[in-house]
Amino acid sequence: MSDASPAIEVRDLVKIYSGHTAVSKISFTVARGEILGFLGPNGAGKSTTMRILTGYLPATAGEVNVCGVPVASRSAEIKKLIGYMPENNPLPEDMRVSEYLHFRGRLKEIPRRKLSLRLDEVLELCDLTRVRHRIIGKLSKGFRQRVGIAEAILAEPPVIIMDEPTIGLDPHQILIVRDLIASLRGRMTVIISSHILPEIEMTCDRVLIINQGRVVAAGTPADLRREVFGQSRYHLEIAGEIAATLPAALTQIEPTLHIASSGEPDAAGFRKLILTSAREDDLGDTLLHALATDGRFRVRALNRAQPSLEDVFLAATKRGWETVDAPASK
Ligand SMILES: Nc1ncnc2c1ncn2[C@@H]1O[C@H](COP(=O)(O)OP(=O)(O)OP(=O)(O)O)[C@@H](O)[C@H]1O
Ligand SMILES: [Mg+2]
Known part of the structure; x- marks a missing residue:
């Protein structure tokens, strides 16, 4: 791992699922310590991109490096560099919260003497302390969601990738997660996807708007307003x-x-x-x-x-559709 390399480099990434192009030549870079938001309508290719970045899905073409390590050839190493919370995160129904996190911590090779301290810390951060002895299968959706977030940050990896971390959370819990992500700023590199635009605006340093497998706009929320509305x-x-x-x-x-x-x-x-x-x-x-x-x-x-990020999103995805994917006029 080289310290000078950006946290994430994606070059000309393509993913074709049996003839259907889900990601079409996406390129972007994420600096160390940066918080990047992935925005895009349903089916845009956000989850597909995240799964490739984390080494869980092979790309059809293109190159991804995480902290200078190529994902394609060294995916076992990549999994140690990234804390990943997938979309529809499957969790074991019959384990208790702390038991599960302890088990995941051991798999992530956190030394035993550090693990119990770190576990207490993460349970507190994710507001899970009062349910630590509960069976996961009996928890409500929002609590399970937070178990997934706790798992992602547990080993303090340099990169955190969370696919819609606040989906299904109540407003109070959204605040907790937002603060949690903000507390990682500068320490870890974070990519989150979300449909909640004000949240992306409040949490992220930079935003990538994806539509139909392409990047249609990128920059700080202020840059995007300027670029899209001019x-x-x-x-x-x-x-x-x-x-x-x-x-x-x-x-x-x-x-x-x-x-x-x-x-x-x-x-x-x-x-x-x-x-x-x-x-x-x-x-x-x-x-x-x-x-x-x-x-x-x-x-x-x-x-x-002030155009809202919603306005930017609607304009950018419409523009991407028209300029990139519309058939040539007859
Ligand atoms: N395993 C798969 N096999 C075939 N097609 C897939 C598969 N997974 C995703 N797709 C297709 O790839 C495209 C991108 O899907 P993806 O899940 O990456 O979108 P997304 O941006 O995460 O959407 P959402 O906001 O709904 O989560 C969609 O057209 C989807 O139908
Ligand atoms: Mg998705």
Whole structure:
């Protein structure tokens, strides 16, 4: 293992299941200590990619290295470098929580004298201490889910891969898992997949949006907003000589500022407008001050419209569909 290599390198990864392409030339790198979120609609290829990364599924083509170790030829070694929580994680129904984790810890070759201390720590971290003596088969779904998370982090491997770690958890438990993942930042490299976008936004340093087996967008949530929407938007409620004077007044404030849409005036004479600008920094303060002191307008409300990660996701997956996979127009 070389310390200079990135935690994960994926190059031109392809997976074809009996004629069906699930992953189509995906490439990405994850730095050590980084938390990466995998986003994508159902069937996008997230779980397939994760299973290949962890050495549980052979790729059709392409290359994956984890901490500099090639997955294809050294999958036994890879399994020690990665804590993996698979989708629909199967757990033994008849074992007790601590008994199971103890057993997994031994398999992961955690020395016996360290194991019981680490077990207590992980049970606490995953809020499982009060069910440690319960039979796994009698636990609710959310508790089982957390047993899977506990197992993934147990041996403190350099890389953690969790396929939808918060699926089926209640809001309180989602918070616990989110804090848990955040506590790994900088210490371990983490990849999580999720459909809960605000959660990805709060937890992840970087996001990869996958659609139909391809990466359609990658970057920090802020990068993605910029890349996908390319401009900032403002909602403005304003009264005055809009059509005749506002466009010129806006251009004077900032040359790229335009009216994108304009509503009808209400009883008090205020219209709701949407403004766009190529400027990425927040123009709100400047805009409000300039319009208020201009004398020709009255402003009732102004706020910057932040597209949510949901908007980014919908736009990026739609774009990927159209630009990458749509048949050429006839
Ligand atoms: N064992 C398999 N045999 C054949 N096709 C498969 C197999 N596993 C997955 N697929 C197909 O590969 C594609 C990608 O599936 P995958 O499970 O990786 O998607 P996903 O992004 O994890 O979706 P979800 O959000 O629903 O979990 C899908 O079209 C799926 O039907
Ligand atoms: Mg999946």
